[in-house]
Amino acid sequence: MARTIDRDARKVELAEAVWQVIIDKGISAVSVRTVAQQAGVVVGSLRHVFPTRAELLVFSAELMVQRATERVRAAPGYPSKVEHALEIVKHFLPLEPDTRAELEVNIALIAESPALPELTSIRDHAYRGLGDACLQIAEMLAGRPRDPALVRSARRLHALIDGLAIHLLIEASERDNVWAIEILQEELVRIGGTEQSVH
Amino acid sequence: MARTIDRDARKVELAEAVWQVIIDKGISAVSVRTVAQQAGVVVGSLRHVFPTRAELLVFSAELMVQRATERVRAAPGYPSKVEHALEIVKHFLPLEPDTRAELEVNIALIAESPALPELTSIRDHAYRGLGDACLQIAEMLAGRPRDPALVRSARRLHALIDGLAIHLLIEASERDNVWAIEILQEELVRIGGTEQSVH
């Protein structure tokens, strides 16, 4: 029926369809057929863009990581160091539908990595990316370059973020995310030093 | 060709086969056929004990939760409060092959809960159980009954445990788990020590 579609746009559409299927029916429901149906195309069209299932999944995972990276990079600056850090860190929590989807996809990646070795490197890349971000935040807050104590603080922050993310995902029904943010804010203040008081 | 096998023992064997398949090939490789093969029985025998796939998975998940609970309950007592708490908390981290398997199964549960609604209640039960354990540990360490500040400390500890668990799972190749335990120990000391209630 058509020709010269925007190939990249189509890829993005299909990747988003993958995410939606993961959210709705779980990772093991992701097949070329379910994804094509979700995207409103026939299997042949999907396979014209992604010849194999593995390519579809790899692209979907990479796009997710890329989206998250861009979103963090585009975070607005704030005068207060702690506020700025909190604004960045909030993007790692499943507070919005899209960030929630990202986390579900991320968990699906971890869960399926034994089956799809291609995905482990993407998972590791995302993991290290978040770890580096935590380290940079810690450096900014403490106002000094990294040292062993700061590395540990960053690791602790990283663990806290991932743990809270899971808890927010599980306690989806409840509306109050405030406690999680408060815990994080407290942690950021603690890294920043003794002087700064909680707002 | 036998009769009157120990039905419960067989169920446990099959559940352990489920875990092994999850670890080796991921959650979506779990089928009655793969599990039966892993357990060294034919599909008919498996289905004699677990008529449907859902029953197999539900039992496997419940057994995992039960095992973890028992393991924590059986943890030896220590004179020092912090040491005692640390000994309990260590059981929640993937430091040994079996606890590692438990975490992988747990993640698989979260990842597949959209597809298998029966599993969400088990997942929630496990989640609340760990949350309660953290609260009890916090009460013991602080030496006072729960109050809002202590509840928050417990939630923070809970998040830290889950986050560190994931990190240990991902950084499987590296042998040093020391940093994670040190971070936890620090947190336990902090709960037990002077409580600066950040409001």
Add this chain to the structure above:
DNA sequence: GAGACTCTAGCACGCTCGTGCTAGATTCGT
């Protein structure tokens, strides 16, 4: 207009899946 290219549509193959079903082997209760 004609041919080349791109994309859609879908058939077909061999595989695995969950599950209903039967038949045979083994052991128990009597």
Add this chain to the structure above:
DNA sequence: ACGAATCTAGCACGAGCGTGCTAGAGTCTC
């Protein structure tokens, strides 16, 4: 010894899976 209960073994069915393949519709280039 014999029927009954229990367990093993496996066939069969319909469904869904990934993927190779062809046919045709649409659009671009010349």
